[in-house]
Amino acid sequence: MLVNKKGSLIGAVLAVSIGILVINVNSVIFQGIYDAIIRDMSEYRFGDIYVYDEERSTIQKSDIVLINWFERIPNVEAATPRLEGSATAETRIAGQEHEKFNVPVLGVDPISDIRTSTIHETVGEGQYVYARNSIVVGESVASDLGGCSQSGFFMSGGTDPTVTGDRGKDECQPVRVGDSVKLIITDQWGIDQKKRFVVTGISGTAGGQGFDRSVIIHIDTLRDMLDRSGESRSIMVRLQESASPYDAKQIKNQFLQAFPNDNLKAETIEESAESTLSGFRSGIAMINLIGYFGMMSSAFAILTIQMMLVNSKTREIGIMRAIGARRKDILIIFIMQGMIIGTVGAGVGTAMGLGYTTYAKVTKMEFQGSLALEVNYNWQKIGETAFLAFILAVIASIYPSYRATKKQPVEAMRSV
Amino acid sequence: MTKIYGEAETKVTALDDVSFSVKKGEFVLIVGSSGSGKSTLLNMIGLLDRPTQGKVLVDGFDTSNLTDNEISAFRNEKLGFVFQFANLLADLTVLENVLLPSQIQLDSPTSDKAKEVLEKVGLSDQLFKRANKISGGQAQRAAIARGLVNNPTVVLADEPTGNLDSVTAKNIVELMKRMAKDLGQTFIVVTHDRTQFGDVDRIITIKDGRAFEDERPTELEVIV
Numbered sequence: 001m002l003v004n005k006k007g008s009l010i011g012a013v014l015a016v017s018i019g020i021l022v023i024n025v026n027s028v029i030f031q032g033i034y035d036a037i038i039r040d041m042s043e044y045r046f047g048d049i050y051v052y053d054e055e056r057s058t059i060q061k062s063d064i065v066l067i068n069w070f071e072r073i074p075n076v077e078a079a080t081p082r083l084e085g086s087a088t089a090e091t092r093i094a095g096q097e098h099e100k101f102n103v104p105v106l107g108v109d110p111i112s113d114i115r116t117s118t119i120h121e122t123v124g125e126g127q128y129v130y131a132r133n134s135i136v137v138g139e140s141v142a143s144d145l146g147g148c149s150q151s152g153f154f155m156s157g158g159t160d161p162t163v164t165g166d167r168g169k170d171e172c173q174p175v176r177v178g179d180s181v182k183l184i185i186t187d188q189w190g191i192d193q194k195k196r197f198v199v200t201g202i203s204g205t206a207g208g209q210g211f212d213r214s215v216i217i218h219i220d221t222l223r224d225m226l227d228r229s230g231e232s233r234s235i236m237v238r239l240q241e242s243a244s245p246y247d248a249k250q251i252k253n254q255f256l257q258a259f260p261n262d263n264l265k266a267e268t269i270e271e272s273a274e275s276t277l278s279g280f281r282s283g284i285a286m287i288n289l290i291g292y293f294g295m296m297s298s299a300f301a302i303l304t305i306q307m308m309l310v311n312s313k314t315r316e317i318g319i320m321r322a323i324g325a326r327r328k329d330i331l332i333i334f335i336m337q338g339m340i341i342g343t344v345g346a347g348v349g350t351a352m353g354l355g356y357t358t359y360a361k362v363t364k365m366e367f368q369g370s371l372a373l374e375v376n377y378n379w380q381k382i383g384e385t386a387f388l389a390f391i392l393a394v395i396a397s398i399y400p401s402y403r404a405t406k407k408q409p410v411e412a413m414r415s416v
Numbered sequence: 417m418t419k420i421y422g423e424a425e426t427k428v429t430a431l432d433d434v435s436f437s438v439k440k441g442e443f444v445l446i447v448g449s450s451g452s453g454k455s456t457l458l459n460m461i462g463l464l465d466r467p468t469q470g471k472v473l474v475d476g477f478d479t480s481n482l483t484d485n486e487i488s489a490f491r492n493e494k495l496g497f498v499f500q501f502a503n504l505l506a507d508l509t510v511l512e513n514v515l516l517p518s519q520i521q522l523d524s525p526t527s528d529k530a531k532e533v534l535e536k537v538g539l540s541d542q543l544f545k546r547a548n549k550i551s552g553g554q555a556q557r558a559a560i561a562r563g564l565v566n567n568p569t570v571v572l573a574d575e576p577t578g579n580l581d582s583v584t585a586k587n588i589v590e591l592m593k594r595m596a597k598d599l600g601q602t603f604i605v606v607t608h609d610r611t612q613f614g615d616v617d618r619i620i621t622i623k624d625g626r627a628f629e630d631e632r633p634t635e636l637e638v639i640v
Contacts, residue, residue, distance in 0.1 A: 413499070
């Protein structure tokens with residue numbers, strides 16, 4: 001009866017809704033980026049559980065023993081060994097030495113690796129490592145080896161990029177499938193080991209969590225070149241889809257109890273990603289804070305609108321008081337109005353937020369056109385945001401409601 | 417009762433030692449020129465304002481020590497109001513406006529009583545029209561119905577015909593008198609034009625804040 005200013009109420013509801021929508025959009029984008037990075041780190045580098053030697057550069061225990069241990073556990077999908085090193089890479093095009101510079105080298109067991117990670121899916125051109133002399137080159141490395149950029153590990157500018165055949169002189173040409181790449185790796189005794197590889201694939205990922213700046217070869221080949229037979233730098237473990245972070249922790253703890261004397265360290269993906277992402281997390285918290293400040297602005301908008309309604313309904317308030325309404329009755333009317341604004345606003349805002357989240361999920365929204373966001377429905381956060389919006393709307397209505405009760409009936413009825 | 421506004425140099429005595437009583441079923445006119453204090457007097461009787469000195473007794477009950485909530489409840493149960501501009505809530509229907517006083521009471525009757533009163537004032541066909549869609553005369557009838565719905569001890573009307581044309585005003589006056597007669601309802605009506613009301617039980621004239629019964633400067637001290 002005192003509240004029928006539709007335009008004002010719609011404005012107040014919109015203020016609440018937009019506040020919630022902003023928070024939801026922030027969450028989808030920034031939490032989506034964060035979760036996408038974690039996803040990629042898990043799928044490419046660390047898996048759900050990452051095992052390595054705390055003190056040495058390689059695991060002394062046989063990787064077969066460790067992998068067999070993991071694969072006996074029901075929640076474990078697969079496990080794979082990995083070895084890392086560093087090499088000088090050279091290309092040779094039409095018999096001429098082309099570019100050379102330093103690259104990280106990753107050694108994988110192709111059979112178990114494709115069950116444990118999704119790096120093989122990042123090979124857009126060609127195919128994954130399969131033979132002892134095959135090499136997958138990261139996109140950045142392929143570009144650098146072709147003399148296309150000065151970025152990354154470019155070390156030697158000694159050799160002019162001389163090309164023959166269908167490539168023009170002084171022309172930038174990234175390494176392609178079928179090209180030859182020579183790696184020079186210094187083994188554990190300090191002796192240079194050289195081997196030539198055939199490029200079988202080019203790997204590229206969005207977000208930078210893949211091996212765009214590395215090369216990938218067969219783990220046994222790398223072991224031979226490093227003279228580290230049977231050794232691995234790490235074991236990457238993939239759990240089944242149905243496993244939860246709690247399961248990962250449980251399995252990790254069981255593993256550490258099973259191998260207490262081997263200097264082994266095991267981390268879940270959250271622990272592995274901690275140092276990389278702690279700064280990012282702070283940034284997300286800051287952006288969320290800005291979103292919540294936006295919601296507080298909505299509360300001020302509601303307060304202003306409610307004050308305007310109180311002022312415009314002063315005469316009616318006077319009439320109500322004259323015919324016997326108590327101050328408490330008037331207070332309740334305006335607080336109820338605030339509750340309605342909060343409820344409807346929270347409902348509309350949540351619906352809009354869910355709509356945006358669903359849109360982002362269905363369309364596989366990408367960040368800057370490359371990194372696919374990891375979009376999830378965080379029901380707890382959605383509920384908390386809606387509840388907070390409701391509470392703020394009610395709080396914003398308290399002062400206007402109090403003001404509404406202050407005028408004496410006679411005085412109020414004189415208002416136009 | 418005495419009512420003084422302001423202090424020292426700005427002090428204004430709106431009512432000066434006014435005292436009278438009204439019996440049940442009486443139709444009393446309070447007349448006076450503009451600014452004489454008649455509306456102030458009505459506000460005092462209606463507990464919409466407190467006197468500087470004196471008290472109001474209704475059905476023998478002293479209202480001077482009531483709290484704000486008690487005053488509100490008292491107004492709702494014992495007093496009915498009819499204002500000059502009807503003062504209906506524009507966004508409600510006629511029926512909803514008349515129901516308002518009984519809705520404020522917690523143990524209030526249903527819409528039957530409101531419909532009954534609206535029938536008595538001749539608005540049974542306007543129940544569901546919005547208050548801002550009816551004529552001035554109809555609005556004033558609805559205001560009278562609202563004033564009567566809770567069976568108040570007394571109905572206070574402040575210039576109820578002030579905003580109406582002469583024909584409509586006459587109809588309203590007849591209605592109020594009929595209600596007074598049929599329901600035994602006590603009416604205290606403030607007006608600046610007594611000729612509209614014709615024959616009534618009593619006329620009290622307010623002049624410069626003082627009350628005169630039937631144009632004679634008589635002060636009665638019978639408590640309402």
